[in-house]
Amino acid sequence: MALLFFMAKKSKYLEVGEILVSPEVITEYFACDLEACRGACCVEGVEGAPVAEEEKELLLETLPRVIDTIPPANVDYMTTHGVLYSPAPGAWATMIVDGGRCVFTCNEEGECCRCAFEKCFTEGSQSLFYKPISCHLYPVRTRRTDAGRTILYYDVWSPLCDAAVARGQREGIRIYRFVRSALVRAYGAEWYSRLEEVADHYLSSHE
Known part of the structure; x- marks a missing residue:
């Protein structure tokens, strides 16, 4: 599957269908640690x-x-x-x-x-x-481009979620994996499968 990029405001987004995904959603680690927060x-x-x-x-x-x-x-x-x-x-x-x-x-x-x-x-x-999909998706947030396309990006909330970042790193859980059920709920299983393909390609070419 070809990996596409979209330039917007000097940032690169991964294009998955009609959705633009910030690379941090794929590269960064996160897993809620309720015992800590x-x-x-x-x-x-x-x-x-x-x-x-x-x-x-x-x-x-x-x-x-x-x-x-x-x-x-x-x-x-x-x-x-x-x-x-x-x-x-x-x-x-x-x-x-x-x-x-x-x-x-x-x-x-x-x-x-x-x-x-x-x-x-x-x-x-x-x-x-x-619960509201905005809560289910967290730490992923959404916004719209001027053209009306949806962008998914990582909302860094420090120090509140520092324990979640540490747990994700410790257990090897990347953000897009952590919020899988929310992404499937929002965009469907087929779209999420496409995201996985894009993520695998991106990670293999950048790490």
């Missing part, structure tokens, strides 16, 4: 998690099924302020409380933070929604 990405930051327009309806439909998992204070906040907000025209994000905590965050044993949707989905409840 305790799910800090759910409670840190200044904005809520981006929610795609096509996710809104399913998220709202599923919310009543997971509401008992969410702390009462967060439920009260949602009742008063809403579930989602719009940080920019045409964009949506999860509401946050206490300056950074996602309103859907719940605490598990040992005070590890977790998404209530993910908890209910993985524990076999009737949840229909896993």
